[in-house]
Amino acid sequence: MRRLLTSLTIARGEPLVWGRRTYVMGIINVTPDSFSGDGLAGDLDAIVRRAVEFQGAGADFIDVGAESTRPGHQSLAADEELERLLPALTALAGKVEIPISVDTYKATVARRALEAGASMINDVWGLKADPYIARIAAESGAPLVLMHNQENTQYQDLLPDIFRSLSHSKQAALDAGVPEENIILDPGIGFGKTAEHNLEVLRRLDEFKSLGSPLLVGTSRKSTIGRVLDLPADQRLEGTAATVALAIAGGADIVRVHDVPEMVRVCRMSDAVVRGWRPDGWTK
Numbered sequence: 566m567r568r569l570l571t572s573l574t575i576a577r578g579e580p581l582v583w584g585r586r587t588y589v590m591g592i593i594n595v596t597p598d599s600f601s602g603d604g605l606a607g608d609l610d611a612i613v614r615r616a617v618e619f620q621g622a623g624a625d626f627i628d629v630g631a632e633s634t635r636p637g638h639q640s641l642a643a644d645e646e647l648e649r650l651l652p653a654l655t656a657l658a659g660k661v662e663i664p665i666s667v668d669t670y671k672a673t674v675a676r677r678a679l680e681a682g683a684s685m686i687n688d689v690w691g692l693k694a695d696p697y698i699a700r701i702a703a704e705s706g707a708p709l710v711l712m713h714n715q716e717n718t719q720y721q722d723l724l725p726d727i728f729r730s731l732s733h734s735k736q737a738a739l740d741a742g743v744p745e746e747n748i749i750l751d752p753g754i755g756f757g758k759t760a761e762h763n764l765e766v767l768r769r770l771d772e773f774k775s776l777g778s779p780l781l782v783g784t785s786r787k788s789t790i791g792r793v794l795d796l797p798a799d800q801r802l803e804g805t806a807a808t809v810a811l812a813i814a815g816g817a818d819i820v821r822v823h824d825v826p827e828m829v830r831v832c833r834m835s836d837a838v839v840r841g842w843r844p845d846g847w848t849k
Contacts (some may be wrong), residue, residue: 570746572781573664573684573708575625583779586842587813587832590626590666590821591619594784595653596633607649609656620661621827626685627661628652628821629678634689634756643673643767649675653683666710672697679705687781689735689756694805696741703742710781711735711752723762724769727752731776749819750778755787763789767808770815783821784808785828801829810835 568583581588593615595607616627616760620715631649632641646669657665657682659679666685669680673687674694684707691711702709711734720726738748752773754763763784773780784790790804791797802824809820809828813835822828838841 567612570708575663581625583818586836586840587817588625588819589623589825589829589832590628590781590819591616591624591825592823593619593627593629593653593820594633595629595631595649607652609652609799612653613656613660615656616661618708619825620663622826624663624825626666627657628687629683630666631674632669634668635665635808636817643671645675646785647670649805650678651681654678654683656683670694670698672701675701676705679707684822685706686710687747688712689753689759691731691753692737693734696737699738699741699743700844702738702747703820706747708747708749709738709743710749710751711738712751712756713779715757718757718759718762720762721767726771727766727778728773731773735776735778745778748778750776750783751781751783754782755789760789760792763787766816767811770812770817779818780816781819782809782812782817784812785822785824806831814839 573581575581593612595612600815619627620660629650631646654665665682667675667683668687668689669675669678670688670690675698686698686702686707687710689712691713692699708751713731735748735750739745752766754766785805786798786801790801790808792806805822805824806827809822809831812820813832820828820832
């Protein structure tokens with residue numbers, strides 16, 4: 566798949582072309598209760614520093630979220646989410662060149678975030694929580710990530726069930742006027758799935774290409790890695806690296822990660838093998 570996402574350019578004006586290499590999305594949580602322990606709630610200087618560091622390390626996007634999505638989290642009212650999010654987006658304005666994605670499932674929050682400088686929407690409920698997000702994306706021209714999620718871990722047939730759900734989300738976005746080239750799908754590893762489900766999704770990731778959209782995959786520091794390796798979130802770097810490499814082999818176009826410098830290196834090495842990517846100045 567060599568399609569151009571014309572609505573976004575990444576740092577240095579580089580166009581975003583799917584299939585050429587894997588793009589890296591760095592996670593910035595402006596929450597006090599992030600599962601990974603990296604929340605930066607209220608510390609605007611630290612938020613800017615991390616974003617600048619991510620860009621310098623090779624991130625192509627920054628994903629800013631103000632509501633934790635860890636298991637058992639308390640949902641925030643839109644006003645409270647905006648109180649956390651808008652100061653962070655304002656602080657980032659003019660500090661980084663790479664696109665900023667807003668991690669939210671509320672249309673009100675998405676609209677305000679785009680007005681404050683975000684240029685992409687990452688909806689972890691795939692329009693199930695607030696379908697109007699699709700209209701916001703259509704009107705603004707912002708790319709829209711639609712993730713598979715559900716409130717339980719019950720499936721009749723895992724991948725066909727996920728495919729049906731993602732296809733429904735994608736069609737809802739298209740019906741709302743979102744251009745197909747602006748839609749990105751996420752299989753939702755770690756959301757509404759057991760550890761066994763997550764491993765199967767990763768193992769069969771290449772099958773998701775049948776849905777016809779670029780894939781974003783987020784495995785970074787997830788509990789499945791902790792289950793397999795018996796390690797806490799802050800010791801899952803190697804496990805994350807393994808899942809990122811496997812995701813790229815399975816066709817992931819974007820990987821969403823906490824540890825940007827290390828995962829950029831994992832991506833480039835994986836891309837060299839899987840996609841034929843070569844660094845500038847490479848000679849055979």
